[in-house]
Amino acid sequence: MYYSLIYLLLFLVQTNLSAKYSRVCYFTNWAVHRTMKEARLLPEDIPADLCTHIFYAFASIGSLTLQAKHPNDLGEYQGEKPLYPRIMKLKEKNPELKIVISCGGWGNSGEFDSISASESSRETFSKNALAFCRQHGFDGVDLDWEFPSSNHRENFGLLVKTMHKVFKKEAKKTNKERLIIGLAVGAGKLQVKQGYDVPVLCHYVDMVNVMTYDLYGSWTNKVGHHSALFHRRGEKGLEKELNTNYSMHLWIKAGCPRDRLLIGIPGYGRAFIATGGDPIKAYGQPGGVSSISSPYLGESGLLAFYEICKNELKEGFKRYWDDDHQISISYKDGTWIGYDDPESVRNKCEYVKQEGLGGAMIWALDMDDASGKFCRKNRKKRLRRFPLINAMKEVFETNEQTTQQSTTPLPTSTLSNETILLNEEFKNLLDQMFDEASSSSKFVPTYRILSFLLILLSLI
Template sequence: MAAPSCLRRVGYYTNWSQYRHPGGKFLPSDLDPSLCTHIIYAFANLVNNELVASEWNDETSHYEQVTNLKQRNKELKVLLAVGGWNVGSEPFTAMVATERSRAHFIRTSIQFLRQRNFDGLDLDWEYPADRGSPPEDRDRFTVLVQELRAAFNAEGSQTNQPALLLTAAVAAGKSRIDNAYDIPALSAELDFINLMTYDFHGGWENVTGHNSPLYAGDHESGDQRQLNMGWAAKYWVTNGCPPSKLVVGLPLYGRSFTLTTEKTTVGSPASPGQSSPFTREDGYASYYEVCKMLHSDGAQSNFLEDQRVPYLVLGTQWIGYDNPKSLKEKVSYVRSQGYGGIMVWAIDLDDFRGSENVEPYPLLTTIKEECQL
């Protein structure tokens, strides 16, 4: 019997990708609304317990351009994400501290989302009870989600509209999962849960490792064998998340290292990778930047047979990334487990113009096709 189709194809759109150099500059007009079932606009800020636009043109044009994509795909839902890694925990800790501060956030968020034609809210608190957030925030986050769900449902009934969607982006590392989340309680209230199954390895480590392996590697032992997509997804389900609500993250970027010896295999001594010309972040490269490197003289593409993902070696640069082959296999795995779909970080990191490939959006197109088998 064939595995079920993916229930959801969720794509994050980043509002700072507009500032990349030509070739990488990404605007709402570059979005293809047929590739996703849900687009999540990242990020809004949290200031004085209220949602606040983070870029100067969010309110004047970009919110509207992205939500207007629903006219071209009637099934598309557009959500707004609040938070993100750079925002950290401090404003969330302040907001969840009291019933009054949570109520203010909930009331003003409903107004903000409705007035701007969003279909829901994605909570991207990285992370409750972590990065300066006190242990009490684990339970306060649960209460916030419960109160948001009740308020969203009540507002939908009162206004005779579909209730606003409520989702969250969550950690994939065991210690953060254990510290941050009451998985059964959150799963009962959230429409779906976006599992960030990437950044398992990167330039913060002193040996090469893949950004987002599907499985543990033969070279790994102990806790290292938890640093992969398959383990993290299973851990969420084992601890109380219904498979149908778990949306598993796929990266459209790679993490890079600079090799410091002659060794080039996974686990080789390394320092952080160089920054790439468009994304301009040390140890990080979009798929179109990886493809440009693959087309360079001397580039070697390799495949980790045990972890089911590729890596690239070009000179001293080592990049663990995903390609159509690895993503097809990951989507097939998600379907075989009955999970609730896939999420990508981020739409603007695919080869959206087709500058290095035959067609635009080679990764998202592959994901869509594999999802619909």
């Protein structure tokens, strides 16, 4: 019996090592109707194999159910046909693509109060959300609660627990794949501590997208990069915490399995006013947000990646690299822009692989250079569409299985009847492993399987 268990565990380990990293891309339904045509993004503009998951933002929450939010979601609007069926056509080209409906978003935290307040409301919402997804073809629900307070902490955990129960029951009954549950969560220490029952949330959801951006802005009153990978030498206190690495380890230490965690990558930069000729020395300078305006996004102090490309190619902005933060800066005449480019994205995705995380998320598809025209330096070269997301894809799809498998024979047992006596602790662990494997859309984390294997071998 124990030989069968060992071989099964080894098979799961080997299978897990070849699992794909998730590439979550947010699609915003308002990007179809931007004023300037070159800033628009249609569902048909998205390569079907670019992302592993597309999160459609946003649906509303009302009357304990999900509701289409934009007039164009289910109806014709300003000459455009309904978006839901159009984005679903991507799955015809790539059956493995998962399209998830996202609800909430900035300024809509109040929508979650009614659906999480009681077990009755949680179950009603879960069943209604399930029906909404099945009706329109979505593969799951993303809860983007920005942000739960300490008063919501317990109820948020109970909400995802109920959703998981309802989704799992329906999948078993209908023999369909269980709907995905995703979360978009805060990256700050106070947010994590107060608003999230991390062990509960991470046990019942499939992916946790940590919004590791907007770490600096007008609210900080000083120049800083909003999406740095690591801290800089000399940083202390809060400043040392405002980076991707710190935020991800916050979630890990709070009890979230690494394979459930995805880092957040912004498709935009944040601009500040700085003095001096060296942008690297501008960190920590007191100053407000730059008044530089985005003609494409219609916002001040925030520019899409493709706008930054255009500025660097045509407006005299110069690109700098910060070795400590492992991130890029664009600078000209006191306008300081912290942003991600393909190099920083590749670094972050290598970090994901080194840390054993689940993948990366980008906000949002329409902020990358969808056409490839903005970032093309040489007109004779082929257009490079979606350079940020393609950098992510290249790193994650690179075969990392470079080590040779061990040829050391398995130890043999002296038990005469070739049986193994499992203690109660191991039984519980084994039951948990198989329960997670059967209920989750992902494989059991490698480190957990290895732990089970080591316990098993110690009992032989």
